[in-house]
Amino acid sequence: MPTRVLVAYGTTNGSTAQIAEAVAEILDKEGLTAEALPARSVESVAPYDAVVVGGALYAGRWHKDARRFVRRHRHELAERPLWLFSSGPLDPSASERDIPPVPGVKKVMVRLDAREHVTFGGRLEEGAKGWVARMILRSGKGGDFRDFTAIQAWAAHVAAEFVGAAS
Numbered sequence: 001m002p003t004r005v006l007v008a009y010g011t012t013n014g015s016t017a018q019i020a021e022a023v024a025e026i027l028d029k030e031g032l033t034a035e036a037l038p039a040r041s042v043e044s045v046a047p048y049d050a051v052v053v054g055g056a057l058y059a060g061r062w063h064k065d066a067r068r069f070v071r072r073h074r075h076e077l078a079e080r081p082l083w084l085f086s087s088g089p090l091d092p093s094a095s096e097r098d099i100p101p102v103p104g105v106k107k108v109m110v111r112l113d114a115r116e117h118v119t120f121g122g123r124l125e126e127g128a129k130g131w132v133a134r135m136i137l138r139s140g141k142g143g144d145f146r147d148f149t150a151i152q153a154w155a156a157h158v159a160a161e162f163v164g165a166a167s
């Protein structure tokens with residue numbers, strides 16, 4: 001049986017979904033069977049051998065879909081290899097250094113014994129929902145700071161760790 005990996009994500013404007021899809025694509029390429037799904041649409045994690053959870057950062061917190069997902073499935077998640085990622089910074093900082101998890105995500109890491117967390121840069125572009133988003137855009141702070149080379153490298157590293165853990 002191939003190793004099945006769920007990549008569950010919480011997104012408002014779609015950029016975290018694209019990161020999750022890129023992660024799932026690399027996991028597939030590395031020989032696992034991965035699927036990226038919106039965290040809110042996942043009824044059970046029982047069919048999966050390992051889980052990656054990613055959430056956009058909003059006002060210093062993980063996206064609510066990611067928070068609810070880890071709360072709802074905490075028992076199953078605690079029994080599976082688990083990796084977490086956040087996406088947020090609207091500047092190159094995430095490509096330049098490790099950005100630690102926000103406090104809520106740090107708690108999740110500890111409680112569920114997650115193997116690792118990484119922060120990727122975010123994206124904010126015209127059409128984003130909400131007036132705060134529009135204010136940020138108007139002040140010239142938007143852009144796409146996602147580093148897909150780093151995202152793919154991290155996914156390959158997750159795949160390697162999982163294969164290592166399973167053997």
Ligand SMILES: Cc1cc2nc3c(=O)[nH]c(=O)nc-3n(C[C@H](O)[C@H](O)[C@H](O)COP(=O)(O)O)c2cc1C
Pocket residue numbers: 010011012013014015016017056057058059060061087088089090121122123124128130132133136
């Ligand atoms: C209202 C608002 C609040 C945000 N708060 C944070 C934050 O606290 N930390 C951070 O790193 N990025 C923050 N961001 C940037 C978002 O995390 C970034 O745009 C992210 O890529 C959005 O993901 P999504 O497209 O999947 O919703 C914020 C953006 C908006 C519009």
